[in-house]
Amino acid sequence: MYGVFFVTGLAMGALYALSGVGLVVLYRCTGVLNLAYGALGAAGAMLAWQLEQWAYPEPVAWAAALAVATLLSFVYGRFLAPRLAFREPVIKAVATLGFALVILGILNYFWVEAPRRLSLSTDDLGLRMLGVRITGTRVLVVMATLLMTLGITLFLNRTRIGLLMRALASQRDLASMLGVPVGRVEATAWLISGLLAGFTGLMFGDLVRPNPGALTFLVIPAMAAAVVGRLQSLSLTLAGGLVIGVAESMATLVHPIAAYRSATPFIVATLLLLWLQRKRRLTFSGQD
Amino acid sequence: MRDSLAGRLGDRRLLAGFALAIVAIAVVPPLLNSLWLRVMLSSVIFTIAATGTALLYARLGLVSLAQVALVGVGGWVTLRMWHATGLPFELNMLVAGAVSALVGMLVGLPALRMRGLYLAIITLMAAAGFQILVTGTQFPNGGSGWLGIAVNSIFMPRPRFGHSDEAMLRYASVVALLCFGLVAWARHSRPGRAWALIRKSEACAMAAGVNVALYKAWGFAIAGFLAGIAGALLAGTIGVLDATTFPASESILLFALTVVGGAYSALGQVLTGLLFRAAPALLNDWGVDGNLAYALFGIGLLHALITAPQGIAGQILDGLARLRRPRSER
Amino acid sequence: MIAIRDLSVAFGGVRALDRLSVDLNDNVVGIIGPNGAGKTTLLNVFSGFVRPHSGSIHAFGTDLLALAPHRRARWGLRRSFQTEQVVDDLTLADNLRAVLDGLPRRSRHDGARQIADALRYVGLADRAQAPGASLNAFERRMAELAKTLVGAPRVVLLDEPAAGLRDDEVDALRQAILGLHAHCGAMTLLIEHDVELISSTCTATVVLDFGELIAFGATAEVLQSERVKIAYLGVEPAR
Numbered sequence: 001m002y003g004v005f006f007v008t009g010l011a012m013g014a015l016y017a018l019s020g021v022g023l024v025v026l027y028r029c030t031g032v033l034n035l036a037y038g039a040l041g042a043a044g045a046m047l048a049w050q051l052e053q054w055a056y057p058e059p060v061a062w063a064a065a066l067a068v069a070t071l072l073s074f075v076y077g078r079f080l081a082p083r084l085a086f087r088e089p090v091i092k093a094v095a096t097l098g099f100a101l102v103i104l105g106i107l108n109y110f111w112v113e114a115p116r117r118l119s120l121s122t123d124d125l126g127l128r129m130l131g132v133r134i135t136g137t138r139v140l141v142v143m144a145t146l147l148m149t150l151g152i153t154l155f156l157n158r159t160r161i162g163l164l165m166r167a168l169a170s171q172r173d174l175a176s177m178l179g180v181p182v183g184r185v186e187a188t189a190w191l192i193s194g195l196l197a198g199f200t201g202l203m204f205g206d207l208v209r210p211n212p213g214a215l216t217f218l219v220i221p222a223m224a225a226a227v228v229g230r231l232q233s234l235s236l237t238l239a240g241g242l243v244i245g246v247a248e249s250m251a252t253l254v255h256p257i258a259a260y261r262s263a264t265p266f267i268v269a270t271l272l273l274l275w276l277q278r279k280r281r282l283t284f285s286g287q288d
Numbered sequence: 289m290r291d292s293l294a295g296r297l298g299d300r301r302l303l304a305g306f307a308l309a310i311v312a313i314a315v316v317p318p319l320l321n322s323l324w325l326r327v328m329l330s331s332v333i334f335t336i337a338a339t340g341t342a343l344l345y346a347r348l349g350l351v352s353l354a355q356v357a358l359v360g361v362g363g364w365v366t367l368r369m370w371h372a373t374g375l376p377f378e379l380n381m382l383v384a385g386a387v388s389a390l391v392g393m394l395v396g397l398p399a400l401r402m403r404g405l406y407l408a409i410i411t412l413m414a415a416a417g418f419q420i421l422v423t424g425t426q427f428p429n430g431g432s433g434w435l436g437i438a439v440n441s442i443f444m445p446r447p448r449f450g451h452s453d454e455a456m457l458r459y460a461s462v463v464a465l466l467c468f469g470l471v472a473w474a475r476h477s478r479p480g481r482a483w484a485l486i487r488k489s490e491a492c493a494m495a496a497g498v499n500v501a502l503y504k505a506w507g508f509a510i511a512g513f514l515a516g517i518a519g520a521l522l523a524g525t526i527g528v529l530d531a532t533t534f535p536a537s538e539s540i541l542l543f544a545l546t547v548v549g550g551a552y553s554a555l556g557q558v559l560t561g562l563l564f565r566a567a568p569a570l571l572n573d574w575g576v577d578g579n580l581a582y583a584l585f586g587i588g589l590l591h592a593l594i595t596a597p598q599g600i601a602g603q604i605l606d607g608l609a610r611l612r613r614p615r616s617e618r
Numbered sequence: 619m620i621a622i623r624d625l626s627v628a629f630g631g632v633r634a635l636d637r638l639s640v641d642l643n644d645n646v647v648g649i650i651g652p653n654g655a656g657k658t659t660l661l662n663v664f665s666g667f668v669r670p671h672s673g674s675i676h677a678f679g680t681d682l683l684a685l686a687p688h689r690r691a692r693w694g695l696r697r698s699f700q701t702e703q704v705v706d707d708l709t710l711a712d713n714l715r716a717v718l719d720g721l722p723r724r725s726r727h728d729g730a731r732q733i734a735d736a737l738r739y740v741g742l743a744d745r746a747q748a749p750g751a752s753l754n755a756f757e758r759r760m761a762e763l764a765k766t767l768v769g770a771p772r773v774v775l776l777d778e779p780a781a782g783l784r785d786d787e788v789d790a791l792r793q794a795i796l797g798l799h800a801h802c803g804a805m806t807l808l809i810e811h812d813v814e815l816i817s818s819t820c821t822a823t824v825v826l827d828f829g830e831l832i833a834f835g836a837t838a839e840v841l842q843s844e845r846v847k848i849a850y851l852g853v854e855p856a857r
Contacts, residue, residue: 080590088404090351090407093351093405093408097544098544101541101544101582101586102586106583217536223413270398273402274398487705488705494687495687495696496716496717
């Protein structure tokens with residue numbers, strides 16, 4: 001019993017973590033907390049579902065999902081985000097909400113609320129571990145999360161463009177004055193973030209359900225994971241996402257609170273914020 | 289800057305707006321058919337809610353994405369109060385306001401001393417949490433115990449002065465005017481000055497002796513109070529409430545439309561209420577899919593943030609001010 | 619009388635203030651030093667924006683650091699900022715009233731009188747109802763000064779109030795600073811780069827460099843000191 005919920009929770013948690021990583025990487029580099037992250041994934045997932053319905057080969061669906069999310073992310077990052085480059089972080093985030101509304105509206109228009117299933121070939125694979133059958137999708141998700149997080153960490157620490165991204169993260173104005181090609185580096189961040197959004201959206205579409213609203217709001221657990229990582233540390237985001245996913249799933253076994261278990265991300269993030277600000281005396285707007 | 293200008297021509301403009309509102313309240317309701325009475329009622333109710341969001345955003349620069357959830361809290365308390373005590377509606381409404389004020393403060397508490405971004409995150413999560421909570425527990429409808437759920441719903445009756453839809457519309461509009469008055473009073477007295485200082489610079493505010501955390505919390509309290517009042521009116525209008533009215537997306541939409549309508553003036557909040565409820569109904573009449581409205585509002589928000597921070601109301605009021613200037617200066 | 623003892627502030631590895639100890643008794647005390655010397659940091663410690671990791675400040679018998687930042691205004695601490703912080707949305711009078719709001723109960727009538735007094739003192743009496751946004755740069759500086767005068771101030775901290783002002787405006791500022799103690803009884807700490815303003819208003823001056831106190835005493839002597847000249851000009855002492 002426990003095994004099943006643990007495995008489910010681990011897979012969901014891995015997706016929360018990976019989404020969180022996508023959010024944090026983008027935030028660190030551009031100062032934008034992309035609240036449209038879930039919507040990007042939703043766009044990818046719905047397109048994949050539709051292509052599946054039209055009997056296109058599965059790799060096409062996968063490619064389309066990743067492509068559309070990456071493209072949307074890039075378009076926002078290249079054309080809209082720069083117009084808000086000098087505003088407070090909260091305004092930048094709220095603007096992405098506008099973007100999310102646009103995407104969500106369009107998705108809901110084309111795909112009216114109806115029960116749907118997105119099935120990928122990885123669903124059919126499986127292996128047994130600890131007496132529990134784990135689908136290939138879930139294995140893929142966990143492996144992908146660990147590998148991609150590791151990969152991104154290495155990318156940020158070992159490559160030149162990763163270095164530039166870290167430079168932007170710590171001191172934007174200074175970096176641009178030193179000749180860091182801000183536009184190009186930011187575009188890279190939006191691309192990477194969009195790609196991750198596409199992947200996690202597709203996976204969520206499979207594991208949860210391909211529904212624009214539901215997928216869009218999965219940005220909330222992703223944000224919770226990012227908050228655990230203080231919008232900064234990838235490893236903490238990873239840990240946070242996994243913990244939230246497992247806790248949420250295991251809560252199904254605790255009967256009085258089972259119906260409210262999807263509030264777990266909220267509770268974790270709130271407790272953490274309370275803890276983080278216990279010593280603070282004051283803030284200056286715009287800084288921490 | 290606009291407000292100080294308003295402070296000058298202000299009294300005249302305020303009086304004009306007030307007079308216009310009174311005339312509208314007297315004249316408009318009989319002109320509407322039953323559907324549109326309900327739509328306008330809904331618009332007025334959410335204008336009150338938007339006033340709270342606008343207060344936090346315009347005066348304190350704080351983004352709250354949980355206002356509709358707080359409206360839900362107000363509605364819940366009103367229903368529970370009436371079913372439990374049978375007290376008059378007005379009293380239940382005030383209690384609902386107070387409870388929502390408290391909840392609003394509690395929600396904002398974790399993020400009070402951190403970046404505004406964290407407040408937006410926390411309120412969004414609170415809105416989602418509320419959605420989950422209320423979907424699980426439903427709204428009170430006459431049963432006993434804490435949750436007050438019964439199998440057969442008992443509808444809460446209308447307030448004494450709001451039996452017909454027309455009367456209820458007038459009743460809600462008067463409450464809205466009182467709410468505008470409350471906010472205006474706060475803005476022109478001590479809290480308003482403190483907020484202006486905080487908005488300019490928290491360091492400067494502290495150096496001037498303002499207890500920043502306290503006044504931020506007070507802002508949350510007032511915004512919550514307004515949401516509670518709106519919730520009470522909503523409950524009072526329909527008699528029973530449903531979880532589907534309060535998803536997190538509605539809170540996001542309300543914030544977006546607060547910015548689009550114009551957060552810096554009462555006219556803006558009236559526009560927000562209309563955009564939130566009347567525009568979708570209108571589009572429906574014209575056969576346009578409501579989801580496209582969503583997309584339009586998203587574009588509106590982006591536009592407002594990037595180019596027109598004062599919102600539609602700001603542009604209207606700007607235009608009016610320009611017209612009023614003597615010809616020689618134009 | 620302000621007694622600063624062993625005040626130390628570090629930001630990461632940087633020592634912004636290094637065991638600063640000095641007793642200030644004059645009506646107007648200047649604080650000078652090259653950029654990065656720790657002058658604004660010192661003021662920030664007074665205001666409560668920065669917590670020193672050691673040391674104390676006792677002003678007129680009160681342990682200032684023991685008070686919460688927003689309570690220091692109530693005690694009588696006032697501060698002007700390098701980038702003027704007059705609120706655009708409020709009228710000039712309301713800007714001053716905001717300062718009075720935070721203070722213990724006083725009759726409304728008296729509040730209005732204090733505001734009128736302060737504005738008259740800085741020469742802005744006729745601009746009382748003007749919105750903050752309509753004030754020019756010089757008026758804003760004087761408005762910042764007026765804000766420090768209401769509500770029985772005890773210590774007024776001025777952070778480079780003369781920056782960017784013309785000579786005649788600096789003159790007006792000079793007169794205002796000179797008359798401050800007589801007007802409201804407060805002690806003034808003046809950070810400035812304008813050495814002429816310092817020598818014409820401050821009877822004593824503190825010189826900081828790299829967070830350390832390198833000179834303190836009568837302004838004329840301090841300004842003549844070799845050590846101070848070296849700190850500013852970076853000139854090696856003749857051997």
